[in-house]
Amino acid sequence: MRTPPVVVVMGVAGTGKTTIGSLLATRLGVPYAEGDDFHPEANIAKMSAGTPLDDADRWPWLDAIGAWARGRAGLGGVVSCSALKRAYRDRLRSTAPGLVFVHLAGDRALIEDRMAHRRGHFMPTALLDSQFATLQPLGADEAGVEVDVSGAPEEITERAVAALRARLDPAS
Template structure:
């Protein structure tokens, strides 16, 4: 979880490959209208997000029911969004960085619908996970690579 451009997808792909588990990218669950709205520079509302979060929760439920560990990316910026996704065994990995660090990462992305001018709106609504939420913080920046960040998650989870 984390704001756009923090490295969720890259680290999740590394985790899924290293652990040999299924992986889902939350952007693939967005309705077309959501993607068009974000691509045109408009932030999503909570009402825009609920069907998307419901689809992600259903995917998680299918993995849990099948006993299949998995990795899924999701911005999950507000606690109420994480509450929708929270299940026994679900651990949120918070890709934590400053606005400037994330902006620098985003400036290197090509072809993504989320543009850098939308980053501020994500930081504005971000509610960092609290002590009452099962999560691991991963500090981004400081010259760390996605491999190092994925290794930090695996170590923190004892996998």
């Protein structure tokens, strides 16, 4: 890829957005930002209590992520963000045009198992159903790729890099 894109690694909780986002940023030679770091404390408290966020909670969070992405335009970067609804991705694109999405997708049982075994995260497994209910996969008109989350993080990252290259630089 000639000019590094600004990539949003998206998907439901437990798909590996942080792990794959960090590895992808390293592979692309660009900075990584953890989307959860953009949440205000009130959002974290809500999710920690098992209460799903509503759109009013998400707009300022999405705007903060979009501002970071806009600042990386032409330089490249990777940020993790669930971006489950088309409206959320549209909000991000309105702040930072040209974003490319990597949708990490996989079997619900696999994702639930991964969530059950991770430590130090505020998103409880109980919210996984609400995440899947909210998820609107990428539309054909959205710049992005879907990547299966089965396998080791390095394998998933390689699939993401290959899919991005095919989508963004088909001549390579």
